[in-house]
Amino acid sequence: MDTVVSVEDLRKTYGPRVAVSDVSFEVRRCEIFGILGSNGAGKTTIVEILQGLRDRTSGQVSVLGLDPAREKNRLRRVIGSQLQSSALPERLRIVEAIQLFAHARNVPVDVEATMATWGLEPLRNRPFGALSGGEQQRLFVALALLGDPELVLLDELTTGLDPSARHATWDLIRKVRDHGTTVVLVTHFMDEAEILCDRVGIMDRGNLVACDTPGALTAHHGGPVTITFSTTNGYQPDHLLPIPGVDSATLGDGKVTVTGQSTAAVHVAAALAEKGVTPADYRTHYPSLEDVFLSVTGHRLSEKVAS
Numbered sequence: 001m002d003t004v005v006s007v008e009d010l011r012k013t014y015g016p017r018v019a020v021s022d023v024s025f026e027v028r029r030c031e032i033f034g035i036l037g038s039n040g041a042g043k044t045t046i047v048e049i050l051q052g053l054r055d056r057t058s059g060q061v062s063v064l065g066l067d068p069a070r071e072k073n074r075l076r077r078v079i080g081s082q083l084q085s086s087a088l089p090e091r092l093r094i095v096e097a098i099q100l101f102a103h104a105r106n107v108p109v110d111v112e113a114t115m116a117t118w119g120l121e122p123l124r125n126r127p128f129g130a131l132s133g134g135e136q137q138r139l140f141v142a143l144a145l146l147g148d149p150e151l152v153l154l155d156e157l158t159t160g161l162d163p164s165a166r167h168a169t170w171d172l173i174r175k176v177r178d179h180g181t182t183v184v185l186v187t188h189f190m191d192e193a194e195i196l197c198d199r200v201g202i203m204d205r206g207n208l209v210a211c212d213t214p215g216a217l218t219a220h221h222g223g224p225v226t227i228t229f230s231t232t233n234g235y236q237p238d239h240l241l242p243i244p245g246v247d248s249a250t251l252g253d254g255k256v257t258v259t260g261q262s263t264a265a266v267h268v269a270a271a272l273a274e275k276g277v278t279p280a281d282y283r284t285h286y287p288s289l290e291d292v293f294l295s296v297t298g299h300r301l302s303e304k305v306a307s
């Protein structure tokens with residue numbers, strides 16, 4: 001395994017406030033690593049420490065083999081990071097923004113090829129202030145990737161975008177990863193973490209409470225699969241109990257609820273079909289990252305929590 005970012009017992013305090021509390025994780029080469037959490041969970045603090053923009057209180061951090069606290073200038077030349085929209089003047093044209101940032105990063109950049117890669121040619125003379133949210137994000141991704149950095153750090157890249165622009169931005173990020181760049185992505189969107197990220201670290205009030213692939217997180221923390229269907233004519237679900245992986249099968253108010261491991265779902269369906277029970281409202285609810293988040297943090301992502 002090739003580790004691009006290594007964080008060990010990272011702690012950041014602001015006076016008495018603990019923003020990041022002894023967090024450890026690794027980011028592997030060519031993965032999209034998501035840091036998911038509610039407002040104030042400590043996500044931005046972590047990515048700013050990774051970039052050398054904030055000093056840590058204690059712990060070990062290595063980014064591409066460099067210590068961001070001591071080697072920030074070298075680090076800034078080898079990583080790409082996302083700008084805040086306020087960083088660009090409204091009247092700056094797209095082509096000028098790319099030229100300016102290529103110059104500032106001191107890396108050789110083919111401006112025309114960059115615009116072609118990111119589909120920015122039709123916008124080349126458009127002032128930054130006249131771009132849509134999706135177009136701005138496309139430019140930010142292009143600017144963050146000038147000079148082909150090994151690692152790119154993106155913070156809330158899709159906030160404020162409509163669904164189609166968000167999906168287009170996800171495609172861009174996958175393209176970046178497939179091209180060989182490691183991506184660290186801060187997000188407070190559950191679907192973004194679940195669909196886009198190869199691995200996800202869940203932050204809650206300064207703590208990293210879980211970290212794994214979305215599939216492994218749901219398998220370990222998501223709880224059981226739940227199957228529901230309506231029934232009539234005195235049907236009793238007891239015949240489902242011996243099926244391997246089924247934990248419970250109960251009947252109440254004409255509705256059957258079966259819980260168990262995800263592998264049980266297909267056998268439950270087969271057992272019903274064999275008995276000639278074919279309910280029109282048969283539903284299987286597989287646990288999602290939302291269920292994982294609730295289980296590991298004790299609250300929903302959208303809920304405000306006291307820090």
Ligand SMILES: Nc1ncnc2c1ncn2[C@@H]1O[C@H](COP(=O)(O)OP(=O)(O)OP(=O)(O)O)[C@@H](O)[C@H]1O
Pocket residue numbers: 014017018019037038039040041042043044045046188307
């Ligand atoms: N400069 C600062 N001085 C004091 N407290 C700060 C400072 N910067 C951040 N904090 C606090 O540290 C905690 C973590 O903040 P951080 O911005 O890292 O969270 P976040 O998860 O990125 O949240 P958001 O999604 O709202 O940006 C919060 O309680 C925040 O108020």
